[in-house]
Amino acid sequence: MNNITNSIISSIIFGLIGIILLVFGYWFFDKVLTRIDFNQELKDKNMAVAIVIAGFMIAIGIIISGVVA
Template identity: 60%
Template sequence: MEGLLNGIVLSVVYGILGMVLLIGGYIIFDVILKSIDFNEELKNKNVAVAIVIAGFMIAIGIIIASVVS
């Protein structure tokens, strides 16, 4: 039972860490590319920008998953 509880706690901790790192990566991505206002483009329903951001999030998620596990 102790091993199961330990596994659950570690899963939650690593999940939160992954989300924090993903959000941090998006903020860094947004700061580096100052010429494009991603939030404004998303409000204007720019599909190309949404696809770029989705690709970025998937890539960073894969990197974080390989580092954390």
């Protein structure tokens, strides 16, 4: 394999690892750290909860990108 193919495969693998870690982080935050049912709050269109979740996902994404890179 050439260098470009290795780079593409590495990007896909690290991208998938990052997505898995982000989903796990969301689950952990939702089920373990808080007593709020985020899914129900989102169904009730609670904008404050949506902003908190967005901020959390951005923060976890930044942390994961720093660790994986």
